[in-house]
Each structure stands twice: as C-alpha cells, then as structure tokens.
Amino acid sequence: MQDILMAATVMAVLLAGPVAAQDSAQDAAQHDELAKKAKDKHAAKVAREVAESWAEAPVEEQAVTTRHTISAGGNTIDYRARAGTLTIRNKKGKPEASVFYVAYLAGDGEDDEAQDRSGRPLTFFFNGGPGSASLWLHMGSFAPMRVKTGSPVSIGPPPYEFGPNPYNLLGVTDMVFIDMVGAGYSRMLGAAKGEDFWGVDQDVDAFARSIMRYVTKFDRWNSPKLIFGESYGTTRAGALAYQLQERGMALNGVILLSSVLNYGIDQSGFDRYFIAMLPSYSAAAWYHKQVPNRPDKVADFVQEAREFAYGPYAEVLSKGNSASQQEIDRVAARMSDLTGLSEDYIEESDLRVDLSGFRKELLRDERLTIGRFDSRYTGIDPDASGAEPRFDASSTAITGAFVASVRDHLGTTLKYESPLHYRLSARAVEEFDWDWEHTAPGREWPESTPNTAVDLGAAMRTNPYLKVLSLNGYYDMATPFFQTEYDLSHLDIEADRVEDVYLKYYPSGHMIYLNPDALAMMHDDLVDFYEVAAP
Numbered sequence: 001m002q003d004i005l006m007a008a009t010v011m012a013v014l015l016a017g018p019v020a021a022q023d024s025a026q027d028a029a030q031h032d033e034l035a036k037k038a039k040d041k042h043a044a045k046v047a048r049e050v051a052e053s054w055a056e057a058p059v060e061e062q063a064v065t066t067r068h069t070i071s072a073g074g075n076t077i078d079y080r081a082r083a084g085t086l087t088i089r090n091k092k093g094k095p096e097a098s099v100f101y102v103a104y105l106a107g108d109g110e111d112d113e114a115q116d117r118s119g120r121p122l123t124f125f126f127n128g129g130p131g132s133a134s135l136w137l138h139m140g141s142f143a144p145m146r147v148k149t150g151s152p153v154s155i156g157p158p159p160y161e162f163g164p165n166p167y168n169l170l171g172v173t174d175m176v177f178i179d180m181v182g183a184g185y186s187r188m189l190g191a192a193k194g195e196d197f198w199g200v201d202q203d204v205d206a207f208a209r210s211i212m213r214y215v216t217k218f219d220r221w222n223s224p225k226l227i228f229g230e231s232y233g234t235t236r237a238g239a240l241a242y243q244l245q246e247r248g249m250a251l252n253g254v255i256l257l258s259s260v261l262n263y264g265i266d267q268s269g270f271d272r273y274f275i276a277m278l279p280s281y282s283a284a285a286w287y288h289k290q291v292p293n294r295p296d297k298v299a300d301f302v303q304e305a306r307e308f309a310y311g312p313y314a315e316v317l318s319k320g321n322s323a324s325q326q327e328i329d330r331v332a333a334r335m336s337d338l339t340g341l342s343e344d345y346i347e348e349s350d351l352r353v354d355l356s357g358f359r360k361e362l363l364r365d366e367r368l369t370i371g372r373f374d375s376r377y378t379g380i381d382p383d384a385s386g387a388e389p390r391f392d393a394s395s396t397a398i399t400g401a402f403v404a405s406v407r408d409h410l411g412t413t414l415k416y417e418s419p420l421h422y423r424l425s426a427r428a429v430e431e432f433d434w435d436w437e438h439t440a441p442g443r444e445w446p447e448s449t450p451n452t453a454v455d456l457g458a459a460m461r462t463n464p465y466l467k468v469l470s471l472n473g474y475y476d477m478a479t480p481f482f483q484t485e486y487d488l489s490h491l492d493i494e495a496d497r498v499e500d501v502y503l504k505y506y507p508s509g510h511m512i513y514l515n516p517d518a519l520a521m522m523h524d525d526l527v528d529f530y531e532v533a534a535p
Helices: 002-053 113-117 135-140 200-217 232-246 272-287 298-322 325-339 343-348 355-361 399-413 453-462 481-488 495-500 516-533
Strands: 063-072 075-089 095-106 122-126 145-147 162-164 174-178 225-231 253-259 467-473 501-506
Touching (some): 063 162, 174 200, 200 225, 200 232, 253 481, 453 495, 467 516, 481 501, 495 501
16 A cells, blocks of 8 residues: 555656646746846836937027127127027928038127127138037137147146137137037937038038028128138138038138148159149248257248248159259258258158158257148157157147136136036047048049139139238248149139238238237238228
8 A cells, every 4th residue: 555655656756747747837937038038128217218318419509699798909899799500401491401500790799690780790710620619719719718838838737828819800800619510519319320411512501501591581682791610620610611602601801721722742753743842841940040050030930941942842842753862962952051951851752851850850940840730839759750740749638728718718707508518629539530532613523632722713703892812921831821822823713813812921820810820910911901892
C-alpha cells in the first residue's frame, strides 16, 4: 500500500512539473510586458517634457522696445532700441525662418514709423563669415553703445568697458543689425534645412526677404535705405543690392567695410592673389619699421607698392618659368625693400609669398608673429621655427570682450529674453556646409567661385542714383584693399558713374573700428556719404 501511495505521489509531482514551468513562463512574460509598458510610459513622459521644454525660435514675430538716453561727444541723444524677430516665409506663405534683429531709432516717441520716419534713412548692418552673427559690428562700430577698445592691444579680462559711443550714427540714420539664419538668435523653422539658407544665393535671398519684411512691418518703404556689410558681408551686399532692386526695392547706398567681392583670386595658380597682397605686406612692414628709408606716411609707402605691384612685379609673374634670373633678382631686391623680407626668402618662395609665410617671417628674428585681421597685432608662438603662425593675435585679442558684451547688452539693457543659445556663428552647427555657387546677373549657370562685383555693377547700371562707399584698413590682410580697388574698378559702369564709388582708407585692420582714431575718421566719412546718398 505504501508503495502505491509513494508511486502516486511521484506521479503527481512529475505531472505538476510542466504545469508549474508553464505558469512560471507566463509570469515572466507578464512581467516583461508590464516592464515594457512602464518603460514606454516613462519614455513618452520624458519625450513630452523634452518637447515642452525644447528651446525653439518663435514662429510668431516678437519684439521688445526699450527707451534710452546717452550723452556722448557733447551731445545728448534719445533713442529707442527694438530687439525682435522677423518671420520669413516661402512663396506659399509657410514660415521658414525666424530672423533676429536689433534696431536703434532716434527719438523717444511711440512706434509710429509711418508718420515719423518715412523720410529718415534706414541702414541694415550685417557681418560676414560666412556664418557669423552681427555682434562685431553691433558691439564695436556705430550703435549707440560700444565696447571700449585700445587698438592694437589685447583687451583685458572682465569687467569690460561698454558704454556710450560718441561715434554712433543716430544723427544721420536709424540702424538695424541682422543675424543670418543659424547665427545669433536666428533659426530655421519647421521643415526648413540648412541647405535652404547656407549658400551664397540662398543667403542673399533670406536677407532680401528679411529686409523687405522689416520695411513692410514698420512702414519704411518710403525711407532712404542703405545696406552695410563687413567682410563676407560685402560679398552678400554686392548681390543683395541687385536682388533687392530686382524685387522692387531701390537702395540709396551700399557701404562696404573690409571687402571681399571676388573669391576667384583664391584659385591656385592665379597670380592675382600675390599682386593683391603686396601693398598690404608693405603697410605691415612699414608699421613694424622693417623697411629701409621709411617714409613718414604709410599712404606714401603703399603707393610705391601699388606702382611696383602693377608694373615690374605683375610683369615678371606673368612670365612664369620663362622669366630670366636677372629679372627675378631685380624684382626680389625691390620686393625686399617694400616688404622687409630677405631676398633669399623671396626667391625661395618663387616671388610668391603667401600670407601665412609673411606673417611668420616678417618678425621671426624677434620671435614674433603678426595678425591676419590686423597686422599691427603681434603674437608669440612656442618657437620661432615653422612656416606659419599658430594663432591670430588680432582675433584672440578682442573676442572675449565682444561676446560678453553682446550677451549682457541683449539681456540686461535691451531686456530681450530667449531660451536659445546666442550662436556666434552658424558654423557651430554640425551640419553647416556652405554652398559657394553663385549665379550672377546675365549668367545662365552658377559659378563655383562668387564674384558679386558683377552684381553690384548691374545694380549701379540699373539704378543711376546708387552710391557705393568702400572703407578699407591699411593693415587688413584678410581682405586686402588693393584687391578691392581692382574689383571696384571693374564694375562695368560708365565713366560718369565712377565718381559714385568712394574709397576711404584708415590706419587700422579688418575691424577698422577697433582703432578709436580710425573710428572717428570713419564716422565723419560716413556722415559725409549720407549727405550725398540720402540727402
């Protein structure tokens, strides 16, 4: 009997095994399912929280207006500052980008643009890059407040001196500083992509739409209008002048600060680059007292360099390998006098000294390098060897002060708040990639290297009242003034229009306004220009 009971018990256990295993598997599956649901629920909650907290540019246009008074240069000026966004849309009306701007308007009245400002000049400012926000012009040039600079020295650590600007232009124009899409607080909207804005022609289109939107929104169509570009901003300005005119907006003036209109000279094997650079090398050598029989004025020495560059230097370069050794020796000797470089170094460089080599070589004996944006600045590399400088002292000397000042000014003074990060450049975006193709007026296909002097010439031919002012720093080696002279002398305009192109020169570099003395001179030249372009 016991054996039978034992057998029955064993049988029951054996039969129960599969059932227990099945129950365990079901429990595990249920547990996994519950865990997955909990995980999905948590992920959805996090996604909602992220979406709710996502820092996005506003689709609806917004603006904050503040009122101010400054005392500068013996004058007291009341003005309004407006920081805000413009929404630009495609042809179907779909919003594509939110464009950030800061406007400065003389007077302290209400925002009645149509009644009070229809005849007052309006100038749009922008920097270059391509990719840069417009903080450099905004913080350093002609706005009511600016960073105090003491060129050519490095600005010390914070707190920085930022205050009333005696060289502001509110006496002659209202001002609007615009950040390109992807820089500053300007951002793409919806399904728009970088390729819609990041290119020569795409960028010009975006700026044209932004300017037209501002003019429409604030009833400024009857105001005299000018555009003011710096560096690559001059490339933009040349094409923008034509595009605005094609869309029905005729400009009174185009102002070019430190110009680069034609990127064709950067092509390898093109000797125009070396010809263009030589007078800038001479200005730097003159400043650092590296030349024999140094004249009293840099302008006189630069003129000697111009004549040599257009004459014997261009001639021997054009001969290439067919130039005789006697010709090479003669040109190298004169070039040495004009640049401060040794004849041996010049001949070893095949008479073609590139910018990096010059910056490293000029003061190598003193273990110093010179700046690219401003050759008056000097830097110290870890050693005196090498073919090029490790950094640009004319850039690092001022960046911290400008960045801190714009961030503080926007939030503290102008009361503009944004959850976005203020980008110094669209290049901070990983997918940034600039499209250099440009279709100039009268061309059927795009060119891979833009020359917007063609566009500027077309704008002048179709607008017989358009005036152009070119502002140049002798010590700017990033955008050499000699090339600007060449480009502006090839606008294909009639002889009687040549007088509508004005060229001015200053003892400063790429950012001319860093030198307070040059800024004062430039301010006076601009006031004179407004009297001609927008009387």
